[in-house]
Amino acid sequence: MNLIRSAYKRLLAFHGPQGWWPIINPANFTSEYQGVTPPNEAEFFEIAVGAILTQNIAWKNVDAALAMLKKKGMLHPASVRRIPLARLAGYIRSTGYYNQKAKKIKNFTEWYRRRKFDYDALRREDPAVLREELRSVNGIGPETADSILLYGLGVKVFVVDAYTGRIFTRLGILSGREKYHEIQNLFHRHFKGTARDYNEYHALIVAHGKDCCKKRPACVECCLFPLCVKNI
Numbered sequence: 001m002n003l004i005r006s007a008y009k010r011l012l013a014f015h016g017p018q019g020w021w022p023i024i025n026p027a028n029f030t031s032e033y034q035g036v037t038p039p040n041e042a043e044f045f046e047i048a049v050g051a052i053l054t055q056n057i058a059w060k061n062v063d064a065a066l067a068m069l070k071k072k073g074m075l076h077p078a079s080v081r082r083i084p085l086a087r088l089a090g091y092i093r094s095t096g097y098y099n100q101k102a103k104k105i106k107n108f109t110e111w112y113r114r115r116k117f118d119y120d121a122l123r124r125e126d127p128a129v130l131r132e133e134l135r136s137v138n139g140i141g142p143e144t145a146d147s148i149l150l151y152g153l154g155v156k157v158f159v160v161d162a163y164t165g166r167i168f169t170r171l172g173i174l175s176g177r178e179k180y181h182e183i184q185n186l187f188h189r190h191f192k193g194t195a196r197d198y199n200e201y202h203a204l205i206v207a208h209g210k211d212c213c214k215k216r217p218a219c220v221e222c223c224l225f226p227l228c229v230k231n232i
């Protein structure tokens with residue numbers, strides 16, 4: 001499984017560091033990639049809301065919704081608790097399924113309230129316990145839970161998405177039939193980096209899936225071409 005490590009090195013050399021997770025700059029209300037910084041309380045709630053909003057939608061739509069929420073002072077759990085559901089849904093229309101996503105944000109906020117909004121306690125908690133709790137929140141699936149854990153809390157957990165499945169199936173590492181946890185376990189076993197490396201790897205996979213290994217892949221310009229069974 002050196003292929004998993006080789007692919008990481010090639011993707012990093014080709015795309016460069018991605019600096020996830022993007023955070024809204026209050027000066028211009030656009031999200032900015034800031035380099036990998038330690039997770040912190042100020043950004044945790046925004047990252048969790050962004051992870052919910054990005055379900056089944058491109059980030060540019062999420063960007064607009066986060067900017068709106070920031071302008072309205074809604075990237076704060078106390079504000080989200082107070083606002084009526086319909087108004088919250090109106091602010092995030094650009095992300096699609098906005099009524100459902102508004103409920104999910106409310107559900108997540110309620111979970112955070114049950115945790116006393118104590119970010120430091122979350123950082124000290126057993127990640128397996130947190131993951132289980134997050135997965136039990138209505139509307140939070142494995143990818144969203146893992147994004148919150150990795151990018152919001154700095155937990156070393158590999159985030160799997162559709163790009164991961166597509167690229168690593170084409171590389172011949174996956175069959176295309178694996179479930180989420182099977183893909184995640186494979187990466188946990190064969191990619192022994194830090195949480196920061198896991199952050200970077202997921203971001204690089206997204207970049208590559210968008211720019212190169214698209215539905216119709218651009219193989220001639222692909223940095224993974226020498227590793228790819230699709231081209232053997």
Ligand code: SF4
Nearest residue numbers: 213217219222225228
């Ligand atoms: S060579 Fe083509 S199919 Fe293989 S990873 Fe690159 S873009 Fe995807």
